Amino acid sequence: MLYNSDMKKKLVYFVTSLSLVFALGAPLAAQAEGQTVTSNSTTTTTDSSSTDDSAGRPSRLEAEKKNLKEALTEAIKTRIAGRCVAAQAIVKGKLKNNGVISTTRTSLYDDVVTNLQALVTAAKAKNVDVTELQTEITTLQAKIASFKAVNTTYQQALADLSALDCKTDPTAFKAALEAARADQLAVFNSAKDIRTYLNDTVKVTLKALKTKLDS
Numbered sequence: 001m002l003y004n005s006d007m008k009k010k011l012v013y014f015v016t017s018l019s020l021v022f023a024l025g026a027p028l029a030a031q032a033e034g035q036t037v038t039s040n041s042t043t044t045t046t047d048s049s050s051t052d053d054s055a056g057r058p059s060r061l062e063a064e065k066k067n068l069k070e071a072l073t074e075a076i077k078t079r080i081a082g083r084c085v086a087a088q089a090i091v092k093g094k095l096k097n098n099g100v101i102s103t104t105r106t107s108l109y110d111d112v113v114t115n116l117q118a119l120v121t122a123a124k125a126k127n128v129d130v131t132e133l134q135t136e137i138t139t140l141q142a143k144i145a146s147f148k149a150v151n152t153t154y155q156q157a158l159a160d161l162s163a164l165d166c167k168t169d170p171t172a173f174k175a176a177l178e179a180a181r182a183d184q185l186a187v188f189n190s191a192k193d194i195r196t197y198l199n200d201t202v203k204v205t206l207k208a209l210k211t212k213l214d215s
Contacts, residue, residue, distance in 0.1 A: 052159045060160060064175035077170040084166035084173045091180075095158040102151050109144045109194065113137060116202070123209075133209065136202050143197060147190040154183035 072080075116137050123130045157180040166173035 052163075053156060054159075054163065057160050057163065060156075060179075061164060061169075061172045061176060064179045065171055068171070068175050068178065072171055072174060076174075080170035080173055081167045084170060088162050088166060091158060091162040095155070095162055098151075098155060098158060102155070105191070106144070106148060106151075109147070112198070113141055113144065116140075128209070128213065130209070133202075133205050136197075136205060140194070140197060140202065143190070143194050147187070147194060150183065150186040150190050154180065154187045157183045 116133070120130045120134055120137070123133075157176065161173070161176040161180050164172050164176060
C-alpha cells in the first residue's frame with residue numbers, strides 16, 4: 001500500500017486538531033423577567049450578518065402565544081411590562097453575540113468537512129480504501145446542515161424577542177422568551193451531537209486509518 005509523509009501529516013493533523021471543535025460551547029443567551037437563557041463566554045472579532053424576517057414576526061408571535069401552557073395573570077403581565085425593556089437591551093447584545101459565535105462555529109465545521117474531503121482525495125490517489133470515512137463525511141454534512149437550520153430559527157427567535165413591543169403585549173414577550181429557550185436547547189443539542197460524532201466516530205476512524213497505513 002502506498003503511503004507518504006504528507007498523508008501522515010494530514011492524518012495526525014485531524015486526529016489532534018478536532019479538539020478545536022470540541023472546545024466550542026453552545027452559543028447564546030437571553031436574560032429576562034428574572035429568567036436566564038445561558039450563554040457561552042467565547043468571544044471573537046468576526047461578526048455575522050443575519051436576515052431578520054420582520055414581516056413574519058406577528059404570525060410567529062401569535063402562534064407562540066397560543067403555545068403558552070397557562071395564561072398570565074394581570075400581576076405577572078404588569079411585572080413583565082416593567083422589566084422587559086431592560087431585558088430586551090440584553091437580548092439585543094446576545095443576538096449579536098450568537099451571530100458572531102455561529103459564524104465562527106459554522107466556518108470551523110465547513111473547514112473540517114473540506115479538509116476531510118481533501119484527505120479522502122489524497123488517500124484515493126494512493127489506493128487507500130476510505131469508504132467508511134466518506135460515509136461519515138456525508139453524515140457529518142447532514143448534522144452540520146441541521147445545526148445551521150436550528151441556529152437560524154434560534155437567531156430569529158432572539159430577533160423577535162428583542163423587537164416586539166413588550167410593554168403593550170407582555171404575553172407575547174413571555175411567549176417569545178419561551179420559544180427562544182426551546183430554540184437555544186435545540187442549538188445546544190445539535191452542536192453537542194456534532195462534537196460527539198467527531199470525537200467518537202470520525203476521530204476514531206482517522207486513528208484507525210493512520211494505524212493501518214503505518215502498519
